[in-house]
Amino acid sequence: MTISRRNFIRNAVALGIGTIILPPALMADRAAFQTEEFDKALGFLFTDTPIVTSDKITLKAPDIAENGKVVEIEVKTDLPNVESITILSEKNPRPLVAQFNFKGKVRGWAKTRIKMGGTGNVIVVVKADGKLYKASRQIKVTIGGCGG
């Protein structure tokens, strides 16, 4: 039996299958979510652990946001033993947007919608096997109009 997209979404919402998503504020350092500085947010979360750029992270996001208030961000990674996926938006008043923590044998996947006030980089940090990896992408937020 194939399962339709709508049914899948309905079930996913109902059962919370797939990844185990815990309310980020409970898990991460409160201070990290409240700071207005990008570097400090990273510091609070990961102290001084080095973060390396990885091509094993797929960061899916629009090139130009259709609506800056709801920008869909999807993160996928092939890295084994994913512990967390963290999403930051460099130019947001509070750059740390979300952290997803994982437990057990799960696929490193997270999808969420974030609010962006203007054009800027979105950075994703994946913690896997105790190491930190990152990927980033610039997303344009425009006032629109004038298309040919």
Add this chain to the structure above:
Amino acid sequence: MGRAGAKPTILKDSVVPTLRKIIFFLVPTRRRGNPVWTRQRPVFLVPVHQHPVLADRDAGASPLHSHAGAWEREKSISLQNSFSQKKMNRREFIHLMAVASASGFLPKSFAEMQRDFYDIPNFGQVRLLHFTDCHAQLLPIYYREPHVNLGIGESKAPHIVGDKLLQHFGIKPNSLEAHAFTYLNYQQAAETYGKVGGFAHLATLINRLRDSYGREKTLLLDSGDTWQGSGTAYWTRGQDMVEACNRLGVDVMTGHWEFTYLAKEVLANIKKFQGEFVAQNVLVKEEALFEGVPAFDEDSGHAFKPYTMRDLNGVRVAVIGQAFPYTPIANPARFIPDWTFGIRESEMQSLVDTVRTQEKAEIVVVLSHNGMDVDLKLASRVTGIDVILGGHSHDAMPKPSHVKNNDGTTLVCNAGSSGKFLGVLDFTVKEGKVKDYQYRLMPVFANLLAADRKMQTYIEKVRMPYLSKLTEKLATTEQVLYRRGNFNGTYDQLICNALRVQSDAQIALSPGFRWGATLLPNQEITMEDVLNQTCITYPETYTQEMSGSQIKMILEDVCDNLFNSDPYWQQGGDMVRVGGMDYTCDPLQPINKRISGMTLDDGTPIDMSKRYKVAGWATVKNQSPGKPVWEIVADYLRDQKVVKLDKINTPKLLNVKGNPGIVDYNYN
């Protein structure tokens, strides 16, 4: 749609032909002099469901059947039309002779002349015919190509204009082609060669090129921007164009301005369209799917069929649709709230792989409304596409660009706009692969192609209920009125002047669209001409106070959409047009650093913190409160009577001298 349910009972099949006969004889289709229009019904009192051609009278019949019915009815009526096969009148003959001598033809018969210019030898096994961005121009028009079409970074097609374009493509100066592809010597050449496009003339050319090749071996493809751009398209919500495309024989299309009607209207129009509407990059939003909004494929979320497979002459051809990726940004999202767009490059790659491996496609075509710069980048990153037949940026490129990628070469074509061109692409395929091709972008000169009688009759009928409104004479122009180009065209200046005067504003802003027909000096400006430049489904005007810094932010934002060095960040329109102010622009700078030296017309610097009264139209976010812009422009023209522009608010440009995308520009 409920349209069928709303139709009045009087329009029964048996009554309609009689009614239409009466209408037909009451309202002559061509007039000279100053006719009195009182016998015509006021234009806004003809809803689509009562339209003599478009009214869908076969309640309960499938859209396909209702079309066939309409065509049969049409045929019976056209028999009464005294229009005989195209015979030249004296004026047309003189015109033709002028064209002939100017283009180096010997004076020959009309048929022979056609053969010279439009006879294309057959090549290969499959012929694709392609047009784009006709913007609902059913009748022949003038369309001036740009003298400013700057490219940032590499100087290459499509960012070459004038002489540089002629040299690049090896086109003879002062030839018919030179006139078609460039602005050079525009007025004189346009007066000599006459109007371009028109669906009746396009139909003649298309039919010839299909019949001579073998109809079953050809496809007619349309990259979109077909349902918008004229008064009749606006009043019929794009239906006049759907029907015209059915008659033209369009097999596959994709879209952009198509999405500026309401979603339910878009779906109804697609249902009436006898070809296929394809788009791999339009998805139904997840929450909308959840609420039961219909999708072509609920599992994939595709709002429309992503691609279609055709067997032509034993060759498997895949046509993948790519709608304009930034539709809900460049145009109002409120009309189509449940659909989400985007370039979706990785999805494109997997779709190409799918059609190659599973569908055994031998030719993979992407029918695109990306705009040429985006197409060029896409072609360099996605492998396995044979050709991208594109539109949106209105670039008329005589030859395809060859783009290398990791797995071969992709051809990128862009076929201009306004019905002015027809792309003809013939392929040779061997052992499941494209071996060779021939491409031509044929200009459609109305004087060189007889009008197709059936199409002509259809066009006349579709216009009939609106004729008095369309033909209202508003003013005459003393100069060429055009729009296309990166900065203010003369037509934009006219619109900005009208906005400023009618709204008593200091500054006017007008969108940098690329569509809109050109007018020649001494031509009358009719309401139809104004609609051809302004007709959109969000035409409302506004007058509001903006600070200098707000105005600068708008200019910077739009300028970045035009000159961002990454094509995926460009939206394909031109720079916002301004009236009442001047500025300096440095296209090579990054965002927020391109615009400087903003002044009012009298030279007073614009203060970033001071507020100014600004008029404009075409707001994307919310509906503006003012009158439709065409009413503002029409009122202004009725007052002015003669258009003579003293000042064009084109910016001072920095760092672009020598760029092949700009010539004849007053840099000061």
